Amino acid sequence: MTLALYGYSQKQVVDSLKEVLENHQGKLNSLDERVLVNEADLGKLNKIKVSGYVQAQWESYGADLEKSNGYSNTYYIRRARVKFTYEAADGVKFVLQPDLSTGNLALKDAYAVVNLPKLKNLTLWAGQMNRPDYEVEYSSSSREVLERSRVVRAIYPGEREVGVKLEYIGVKIPIKFQLMAMNGNFTGTQQKDVDSRKDLMARLVYSIKLPAAGIGIDLGPNVYYGGNLSKTNKYFKNSNGTLDSLKSAWTYLDKNWIGAEAQIYADVLGGLAIKGEYMAGVNSTPSSVAASATRAQMIASPSLYNNFSGYYVYFVKNIGPKNQFVAKYDYYDPNTKLSGDAAGGSLYYKTWTLAWQYYLNDNIRITLNYEMPKNETNASNPTDKKDNTLGVRIQAKF
Amino acid sequence: MKNFKSLTIMLVIVLMASATGFSQAKITVKGSDTMVILAQRWAELYMKSNSQVTIQVTGGGSGVGITALINGTTDICNASRPMKQTEIEKLKGRYNTLGVEIPCAKDGVTIFLNDANKVNELTLKQISDIYTGKIKNWKELGGNDAEIRLYGRENSSGTYTYLHDEVVKDDYASTVQSLPGTAAVVNAVKKDVNGIGYGGAAYAVGVKYAKVKKDANATGYVPSAETIGKGQYPITRYLYMYLRNRPTGETKKYVDWILSPAGQAVVTEVGYFPYK
16 A cells, blocks of 8 residues: 555656656747747848948148138048948848048948859949949058048049949959949939940959068059040140130040059068059040030130049058058149149149058057148249148047 | 158168067967867967967857957967958958968868768768758658758858858858857757768767768768878868968967977877878
């Protein structure tokens, strides 16, 4: 009897334990499911990347800039960018980057990138993006001096364009090839093109690596082929400064140039880079005179058609892991055919820039930058303008 | 202007000279989880005979290590995949170097199966189809009628990227459970009769290796010194160390030791294969 009762009691204990175990197993299974759901949700969030940077700056200007600005120095926010990248699937990416700096809410980048099926290294880009040029594509958050070169700012205003781009990055052959078709007149505000012709730009970069010597060289040519429609005015001023005329208005003025770039990286007591680019060709600016203007008014405001050339050279030396010294020289002549008094306001500029970077940590960079432009002198501009600029920038990047 | 030029030249000379004086008595190593046990063993042995040097080893994945190298928070990055062009560009942008790539061992990316699994052999195409979710049941591969449970690594892992780029070549299925480290993958497959995982060869304890074939007509191989040495195992890769600059001082001595017969003996002891 006692044994039977003991056996019964044991069975009850075992049954009760089984029940508890099953209960816990159920709870574990439910937790497992919840973890899987959470993992799936987290996986979706992982596809979104948010990065950005803020550049707070102080600048002090030379006397001539002080006169034209009305102040000798200022604090300001140079850039405040947030970049959203969504990797929808393998090889499909969307990028949106507004600039939120004071009084300058602007859409900088808005494009999609798609890996073309079966062509793993070929991507198609569509939307608003950087033009394919080394200094244009080199992010402002990484650039070693505060501003891009004068020639680059002149021929690629606002850096961005709206269009489509094919980009091929070789694996066995170390090349990068970019071909972009774009509206060609984008300055950051207009939604659509202002004429029918699309501009083309191509860039090829070949990379040479000499690992034993710690040297890497990227070099290659680039070309721009486009035009500006002179809608209202058949008169234009050519490179020689003389007035000329097209057969009629509604004709395209050339906007063509070629360039070459080289970047040399060397491991000499820490990193060292010498980077440069040269470009030359013709650029045009269509007249903004009204179609109803008189001949005299048209002649007074002709389109402009100029041969130009420009180049820049950076010397960058890393000093230990946190410091960097930079010397840069850039040259831009907006009209190579005219010089001296004949050049009028189209003066060439030779600019030295010296800069020092201090990387406080992974996110913060402090830059001390001194820019010394030297302009061509002539009767209208008899002396070098006092337009040197001292800048201090603190950049926070995330 | 003359004074200014002289001042600039002096400044550059002084700073370049000062750059040579950095000492590296502490070496930090970060990156590939596949290489963690190897890197720890190297560090332990090296520190025993070089007490003036402290070597700190952490994992996190190849991607984490490369990011740390770019951010300047590690001296050496271990990676189970080559650096991507975009990563080299970041290194160029920040340090003006291409980085220094040092192959230091070889590994066969191993496909782990539970001991009780009837399937023993897989082609590269089958592995791809399994991890993209096209093959969902072991029955399709001659095994039990059971759903395949996929275990893998997080996307910061070099092994994740390597398998994706070289074998899977498409999006991983959303049903892959991402685990933090090869040991966790092995553990999951050990407990799950219908599980499959991948990782470095050195971690395969308590699970079996799947023989891997290039295609249906080829011979299947498991990773071994012989099959990897002869190039027979189809998913063979180098394991790398990356540095920002050419190593100097204590870092150079440590790297040289790793590449020496003594360092390469550790590679074999841990379960990987010498780089030569």
